[in-house]
Amino acid sequence: MQSLNTIIVGAGARSIAFCKYIKNNPDITCLSAVVDTNLEKAQALINHFDINCLVTADLDLALTKADVLLIATPDFAHVQPTITAIKAGKHVYIEKPLATTVEDCNLIINAAKNCNTVCYLGFNMRHSAIHERIHELVHSGALGKVTTIEANEWYYGGRTYFRRWNRLRKFGGGLWLTKACHDFDLLMWIAGQKPVSIYANSGLSHYKKKTGVGPRCRDCVLKSSCHDYYDINKPIEHWFDEAWRKLQLKMDQSGSMSPDICLYNSDKDTFDNGIAVIEFENDIRATYTVNVLSAKTTRQIRVIGTDAVVEGATESGLITLTERHSCRKTLIDVNxxxxxxxxxxxxxxxxxFFTICRNGGNPRSSLIDGKMAVQLSLAATLSDDEKRVVTFDDLKVLSKFEAQL
Ligand SMILES: NC(=O)c1ccc[n+]([C@@H]2O[C@H](COP(=O)([O-])OP(=O)(O)OC[C@H]3O[C@@H](n4cnc5c(N)ncnc54)[C@H](O)[C@@H]3O)[C@@H](O)[C@H]2O)c1
Structure with a gap:
């Protein structure tokens, strides 16, 4: 069978994983173009993977070569290339979050109506073995009636957000959106219910302004003692970080988006740790903690039902199911x-995604799932800003909030 022609839109960190997949799976897909506003970065991406294809800033030109598109521009910039791709009748994989406003979500959803193309929302967390298995156990009824869910995301690498577009709401909506949309989606998927309300609270506890440092690591007087020092000219052993460093060398090195701008003194309007409490329909409550100050990287989840509790973590690859009445424990190893x-x-x-593009079928996460996560993320942001509980379907309030972004 002929391999599908893919276009990547946005040659950044995310597209490194896409290129690795494409390189490893020539029977499934081949890369026919990379579209980016920064052509040098796009060229560096394909050079790193030793791929030869069109590099252009012109999406319309690239479209002539495509069967499918992978959209990996910053969050606020998903909407235009996604709509263009759908209107051209191409299959499209859209990175999370679907968009940064409900309005943009609706534009994409409306464009996709009556179109025969696959629109797959990139909630990859639904595909990690830990989450798949926990979802399966909950929905098999093994836990009885679900009562509470606890989810934690601790992310050591998340500090780099404060060097990147993710630190500004105008590009990524803030961490409740660009980061937490994954976990809000997981919670809704596992609970299998709609959220009713959310209360969120966060703080910028560590990456605050300091005097006499920065503006970039390369200029900084504290470079020899700062734990966050990043030497952009020094090769890194880890394959992913090294590929990313090479791309960052092609970015503007001087302005506020310089890849080694000070994590402390960069302008930002988001947080480094936060907690949200969500109430779902059917008497289910959940908490979610996000913390990018953690020494380790993991996602942990615990679901307590009336018959059993299940808990798992991505860093251990282990799940424990404990039955309530017998106290029997089952260890599930997904390593x-x-x-x-x-x-x-x-x-x-x-x-x-590629299988569905070929053979038909439904994506595990749809445009509607994408919109739901955006709505819950925006509700969390509003709750955090106004220090009050926000009801999920309070769309009037959400629209007002969007206007402020
Ligand atoms: N699912 C995941 O686990 C995961 C992980 C990381 C990032 N992401 C998502 O992937 C997307 C990309 O994130 P990233 O970290 O790779 O960002 P990035 O900044 O590293 O790369 C984005 C690229 O898009 C380019 N770009 C910007 N506007 C463009 C436009 N209009 N047309 C074409 N190119 C444009 C930029 O020049 C840049 O090269 C984001 O939506 C992010 O939230 C998802």
Missing amino acids: NANSGTHNGADQKILTD
């Missing part, structure tokens, strides 16, 4: 499917 970028989830979601 045979827990490696690769995002614990193997990237490989699985892309294979699912």
Whole structure:
């Protein structure tokens, strides 16, 4: 069978994982173009993977070569290329979050109505072995009636957000959106219910302004003692970080988006740790903690039902199911499917996407799932800003909030 022609839109960190997949799966897909406003970065991406294809800033030109598109521009910039791709009748994989406003979500959803193309929302976390298995156990009824869910995301690498577009709401909506949309989606998927309300609270506890440092690591007087020092000219052993460093060398090195801008003194309007409490329909409550100051990187989840509790973590690859009445414990080890970028989830979601493009079927995460996560993320941001509980379907309030972004 002929391999599908893919276009990547946005040659950044995310597209490194896409290129690795494409390089490893020539029977499934081949790269026919990379579209980016920064042509040098796009060229560096394909050079790194030794791929030869069109590099252009012109999406319309690239479209003539495409069967499918992978959209990996910054969050606020998903809407235009996605609509263009759908209108051209191409299959499209859209990185999370679907968009940064409900209005943009609706524009994409409306463009997709009556179109016969696959629109797959890139919630890769639904494909990690830990989350898949926990979802399966909950929905098999093994836990009885679900009562509470606790989810934690601790992300050591998340500090780099404060060097990147993710630190500004105008580009990524803030961490409740660009980061937490993954986990809000997971919670809704596992609960299998709609959220009713949310209360969120966060703080910028560590990456605050300091005097006499920065503006970039390369200029900084504290470079020899700062734990966050990043030498952009020094090769890195880890394959992903090294590929990313090479791309960052092609970015503007001087302005506020310089890749080694000071994590402390960069302008930002988001937080480094936060907690949200969500109430779902059917008497289910959940908490979610996000913390980018943690020494380790993991996602942990615990679901307590009336018959059993299930708990698992991505860094251990282990799940424990404890039955309430017998106290019997079952250990489930998913380590045979827990490696690769995002614990193997990237490989699985892309294979699912390409399979559906070929053979038909429904994406595990749809445009509507994408919009729901955006709505819950925006509700969390509003709650955090106004220090009050926000009801999920308070769309009037959400529209007002969007206007302020
Ligand atoms: N699912 C995941 O686990 C995961 C992980 C990381 C990032 N992401 C998502 O992937 C997307 C990309 O993030 P990233 O970290 O790779 O960002 P990035 O900044 O590293 O790369 C984005 C690229 O898009 C280019 N670009 C900007 N506007 C463009 C436009 N209009 N047309 C073409 N190119 C444009 C930029 O020049 C840049 O090269 C974001 O939506 C992010 O939230 C998802």
